[in-house]
Amino acid sequence: MKLRDHHSIEASASPDDHIHGRGLRMTGQRRAVYDALMGKRDHPTAVEVFMRVKGKVPSISLATVYNCLETLTDCGLVKTVNHDRESARYCPNLAEHAHFFCESCGGVTDIPLRAKRRAHDIWELPENVAISHHEISFRGLCPKCAKAAARKTTKSK
Ligand SMILES: [Zn+2]
Numbered sequence: 001m002k003l004r005d006h007h008s009i010e011a012s013a014s015p016d017d018h019i020h021g022r023g024l025r026m027t028g029q030r031r032a033v034y035d036a037l038m039g040k041r042d043h044p045t046a047v048e049v050f051m052r053v054k055g056k057v058p059s060i061s062l063a064t065v066y067n068c069l070e071t072l073t074d075c076g077l078v079k080t081v082n083h084d085r086e087s088a089r090y091c092p093n094l095a096e097h098a099h100f101f102c103e104s105c106g107g108v109t110d111i112p113l114r115a116k117r118r119a120h121d122i123w124e125l126p127e128n129v130a131i132s133h134h135e136i137s138f139r140g141l142c143p144k145c146a147k148a149a150a151r152k153t154t155k156s157k
């Protein structure tokens with residue numbers, strides 16, 4: 001059984017190795033986009049990435065940011081995270097993880113697997129399935145919003 005998708009490359013490889021493996025170069029723009037994702041791991045949308053990169057590379061366009069994100073995704077450096085009908089968000093965390101979506105503030109956080117566990121230790125997967133991709137998500141209230149909600153209910157009593 002294979003749980004990693006075929007685009008995944010060993011975590012030890014550098015971002016440049018990933019790009020070179022696909023016969024591409026880590027251009028300044030691609031690096032700026034990648035650095036923006038690595039700098040703040042809050043799963044931004046393409047538009048949010050664009051706003052961040054624009055501060056450093058004022059000449060960059062939204063279309064270029066989309067292209068860079070597509071290249072980085074194709075290289076397996078970045079994953080897209082989809083939730084309902086919202087715009088895709090981007091995640092540079094290549095370790096196996098699930099996502100938590102806060103229904104109140106819209107925040108998206110990484111939920112890592114417990115130490116030494118793998119997804120197929122947890123899920124009862126049928127024999128001989130070939131998994132190419134899996135996306136596990138949790139939704140609810142993040143600690144901050146849960147606290148705020150609890151405060152509201154005690155007040156209204
Ligand atoms: Zn993530």
Ligand SMILES: [Zn+2]
Pocket residue numbers: 102103104105106107141142143144145146
């Ligand atoms: Zn929240």
